Amino acid sequence: MSLLNNGRALSLAIGKFSFQRFASSFSFATVNEKSNGTTAGTNPSFIHPSTVVHPNAILGQDVSIGPFCTIGPSAKLGNACRLHPGSHVVGNTELGDNCILMAGAIVGDDLPGRTVVGCNNIIGHHAVVGIKCQDMKYKPENECFLKIGDNNEIREYTSIHRSSKITDKTVIGDNNLIMGSSHIAHDCKVGNNNIFANNTLLAGHVIVEDYAHTAGAIVVHQFCRIGSFSFVGGGSVVSQDVPKYTMVSGERAELRGLNLEGLRRRGFSTMEIKSLRAAYRMIFMPIDENSGSIEDRLTKLEQHKELSLVPAVSSMVQSIRDSFAEDRRGICKFRSWSAS
Numbered sequence: 097m098s099l100l101n102n103g104r105a106l107s108l109a110i111g112k113f114s115f116q117r118f119a120s121s122f123s124f125a126t127v128n129e130k131s132n133g134t135t136a137g138t139n140p141s142f143i144h145p146s147t148v149v150h151p152n153a154i155l156g157q158d159v160s161i162g163p164f165c166t167i168g169p170s171a172k173l174g175n176a177c178r179l180h181p182g183s184h185v186v187g188n189t190e191l192g193d194n195c196i197l198m199a200g201a202i203v204g205d206d207l208p209g210r211t212v213v214g215c216n217n218i219i220g221h222h223a224v225v226g227i228k229c230q231d232m233k234y235k236p237e238n239e240c241f242l243k244i245g246d247n248n249e250i251r252e253y254t255s256i257h258r259s260s261k262i263t264d265k266t267v268i269g270d271n272n273l274i275m276g277s278s279h280i281a282h283d284c285k286v287g288n289n290n291i292f293a294n295n296t297l298l299a300g301h302v303i304v305e306d307y308a309h310t311a312g313a314i315v316v317h318q319f320c321r322i323g324s325f326s327f328v329g330g331g332s333v334v335s336q337d338v339p340k341y342t343m344v345s346g347e348r349a350e351l352r353g354l355n356l357e358g359l360r361r362r363g364f365s366t367m368e369i370k371s372l373r374a375a376y377r378m379i380f381m382p383i384d385e386n387s388g389s390i391e392d393r394l395t396k397l398e399q400h401k402e403l404s405l406v407p408a409v410s411s412m413v414q415s416i417r418d419s420f421a422e423d424r425r426g427i428c429k430f431r432s433w434s435a436s
Contacts, residue, residue: 144181153185156193171204174215183219187211189226192246195219202227209239209258217244220252220276229282231260231300241265245288251276259283260300269306281318293330305340307362309355320425323415325362327355336428337419340412341372344428351380351430364408371406378403379416380430390416 141159143149149167156175163181167173171185174193179185183197189204192215197203200222204211211226219225226242228234240258247270250256254274259265260282268280269288278296280286286298287306296310299318308322311330316322321337328334329345329352338344343355354376359369378400379393387393394413403409419427 162199168204168206187226189213192217198223198252201225205258207240207258208237209241209262211242211258213244214246214248214270216247218249220250220254222252223250223254223256225250225254225256226258227255229257229260229300231282234260234282238262240282242267244268245270248272248274250274251278253277254279256280257282275312287324307358308338309358317425321419325355325358327358334428336425339419339427340415341408342376342412349428351428368406368408371403371409372412375403375406375409375412379413391420 141155141157141161143159143161144163144165146163147161147165147167149155149161150169150171152169153167154172156173156177158176159173160177161167161179165179165182166184166186168186168189170188172190173185174191174195176194177191178196180197180199182199183201185191185197185203187204187206188209189211191203191213194216195213196218198219198221201219203213203219203225205227207228213225225244229240234240239262240260242256242258243265245268248268251274253276256268257266257280264283266280266282266284268286271289272286272292274280274292275294275296277294278292280298281300281302283301284298285303287304289307290304291309293310293312295313297315298304299316301319302316302322304322305324307325308327310328313330314328314332314334317335320334322328322334323338323340323342325341326338327343328338328349329343331347332345332349333347334344334349338349341354341359343352344350345352354372356369359372375397378397379390382393394417397409397413398404416427418424
């Protein structure tokens with residue numbers, strides 16, 4: 097027992113020594129203001145001596161950079177950014193104020209183009225953001241771009257790629273939660289306030305509007321659109337558009353009705369939900385065998401004296417119509433019901 101106690105005491109002593117040494121390293125960086133243009137004593141930055149900061153990098157005030165990080169020559173870090181050990185900012189990359197890079201995160205790439213990350217974003221452990229796309233048509237000399245808004249949480253092992261061509265860019269909006277091991281490919285456009293559960297995989301050129309919610313392990317085919325306030329069930333393969341306000345699921349995702357719970361949570365009124373349900377039944381569950389094609393039903397709905405006056409209904413109708421344009425993929429399959 098005495099041998100075990102001695103071992104524990106030695107372990108605690110070593111740990112205490114290591115912590116003191118780590119703390120003194122931060123104090124050293126503060127006094128010397130390593131690679132930082134701020135004045136000592138006014139919002140000083142903490143930069144560990146093992147970190148490599150290029151002299152041309154621009155650092156804001158009150159930046160904290162842990163051990164074994166690298167900051168490239170074209171990087172710009174806003175005020176109060178926090179870089180945990182082993183995280184890296186590479187290439188022409190800008191981080192807004194109050195961004196946090198967890199251990200192992202990589203933002204940017206040494207490629208023509210730029211990565212811009214807004215304020216108050218969290219980049220999770222070993223996430224890779226703003227690197228070269230996986231498009232065979234991409235040419236190394238082409239500029240490629242990624243723009244991320246504010247207040248996003250991008251969790252561990254997520255990958256977000258830059259655009260595949262100079263005329264486009266990958267865009268992430270504001271207030272999105274992107275859970276672990278998700279993938280957002282080149283030229284995607286993600287709006288605001290979306291929730292992507294673990295292993296949500298978006299192929300190139302996918303558009304996700306606002307307040308959409310995906311369950312885990314879903315795949316979205318390139319050039320598809322996920323409408324606002326929609327829900328994609330776990331394990332789904334989405335190969336066509338998901339209209340606004342709807343819910344889809346399945347190995348080849350099919351429409352399963354409205355995202356009623358999501359609509360209630362987002363503050364839709366009882367009248368709006370009732371109108372959307374009536375419109376959905378008219379479009380996708382006609383009881384009249386002579387109701388005609390889906391185009392006929394959409395036209396009839398637009399002429400309805402009550403439902404046509406509800407903005408949410410008009411928005412859903414337009415979402416469906418847009419999906420049938422020549423350059424779009426149509427909507428997810430649905431099962432028509434009739435009196436027979």
